[in-house]
Amino acid sequence: MSNFNQKNLMPKIFAIFFALTIWVYVMSEINPRITKDEQNIPVEFLNAEEMLQSGLAIKGETDHTIRVRIVGRRDEVQRITRGQIRATADILGFRPGINNIPVEVTVPGEVEVDWNPRFIRVELEEIISKQKPVNVVIEGAPRRGYTLGELQHEPTVVWVEGAESLVNSVEVVEATIKLSEEFQNINTSYSLRPLNSRKEEVPNVRLQTTHVNVNLPIDQLKTVDINPIVEVTAAEGYEINNISVEPSTVTIRGQQEIVDTVENIDTEAIAINNISENISRRVSLNLPEGIAVVDSTEVNLAITVDSLVEEIFDIARDNINFKNLAPGLRIDTNDIPNELQVRILANETVLEAVNSDNINIIIDMEGLEENQYTVEPVVEVPFLIERRAKEIQLIPKSVNIRVISENS
Incomplete structure (x- = not known):
């Protein structure tokens, strides 16, 4: 065998x-042996929550990455996807300060694995909490004809928790409202971001409150006239020439349903007696409830006075205008003075526009028959002079006339 x-x-x-x-x-x-390199594989920190509970947190960036090299048979290597490569660093047990934390890499399959770096440098700090102010920034503008009211927000401060240096670098916790032609009140919540002095967001800190509730009224604008409420009398020998306010209009603001009902704004009521010179003073506006002004709540009130001057104009008897005399009758004017006088009391500007040619004396003969009468002539002057003159008086006030037949 x-x-x-x-x-x-x-x-x-x-x-x-x-x-x-x-x-x-x-x-x-x-099926040869091949090598595959994967760059920028993120490192996952293990037991980070446990470290937080023990009062420690990672300072600075936590986005550490490594390079991983995989060597093996082609079919094994090619079956490994990037997502199957897991890099971890366990920070449990390390102390405050700078630590070199070992990195472990696991991949599936029968392959050889190498990575670089093998350690990552991590600084651990004690966790603190501090209150930081909340700021709300408004970008953009409301619709034309509207303006922003007084912004209110809650909370006004929030607690920021994290590594000491990171928390200390937070200057403000901020939310941003972006406006685009809004015309209705805003009442909603916005996300908060922790920002440093350069307005950069600070990573790896936690906000006790992540949103801020905002109430932002949007008011309607409207321009209305100002109505001066003044009781004024002039001293003897003077007259009130003009009462005015500057500015004469004011732009008001408020909720639309209130603004629509306002047609003008009154000033505060004032009374001034026996003035003999121009007066200028500041007076307040009497604003309805729910209405505010864009600019000042006061205006300049100006009262101007003119001194009165008396002037007498002589009107010849022949210039009297007898109207509506019945046919067959004539007037005997021998009892009328050769000249009548018209006394006008007014300011100098008014009197400069008056002369004898634009003064008419009229006697209306309507219904008068043959007889002797005492009548009161009517003085007619141009409308503007009549309106602005303080007093117009005929001297004498009445005249005697006789109405007789033309055959007499």
Whole structure:
């Protein structure tokens, strides 16, 4: 039996060698060993929550990455996706300060793995909490004809928790409202962001309150006239020439349903008696409830007075205008003075526009028959003079006339 096995030994050795040769060829040509590099594989920190509970937090950036090299047969290597590569760093047990934390990498399959760096530099700090002010920034503008009211927000401060240096770098916790042609009140909440002095967001800190509730009224604008409420009398020998306010209009603001009902704004009521010179003073506006002004709540009130001057104009008897005399009758004017006088009391500006030519004396003869009468003539002057003159008086006030027949 042993002779038989010895006789077949060499063929068996050659068969095994041939099989090995074929296997090496197949593995080297069809499924060779390859190397694949994956860059920027993120490092996951283990036990971070446990460290937070013990009062420590990572200072600075936590986005650490490494390079991973995978070596193995092509079919094994190619089956490994980037998402299956897990890099971890366990920070449990490390103390405050700068620590070199070892990195571990796991991948599936029968492959060799190498990575760089093997350690990452992490600084741990004690966790603190501080209150920081809340600021609300408004960008943009409301619709034309509207303006922003007084902004209110809650809370006004929030607690910021994290590594000491990071919390100390937070200057303000901020929310941003972006406006675009709004015309209705804003009452909603906005996300908060912790910002440093350069308005950069501070990472790796926690806000006790992540949103701020905002109430932002949007008021309607309207320009209305100002109505001066003044009781004023002039001293003897003077007259009130003009009462005015500057500015004469005011832009008001308020909720639309209130603004729509306002047509003008009164000043505060004042009374001034016996003035003989121009007066200028500041007076307040009497604003309805719910109405505010864009600019000042006071205006300049100006009262101007003019001194009165008396002037007498002579009107010849022949210039009297007798109207509506009945046919067949005539007037005997011998009892009328040769000249009548018209006394006008007014300021100098008014009197400069008056002369005898624009003064008419009229006697209306309507219904008068033959007889002797005492009548009161009417003095007619241009409308503006009549309106602005303090007093117009005819001297004498009445005259005697006789109505007789033309045949007499």
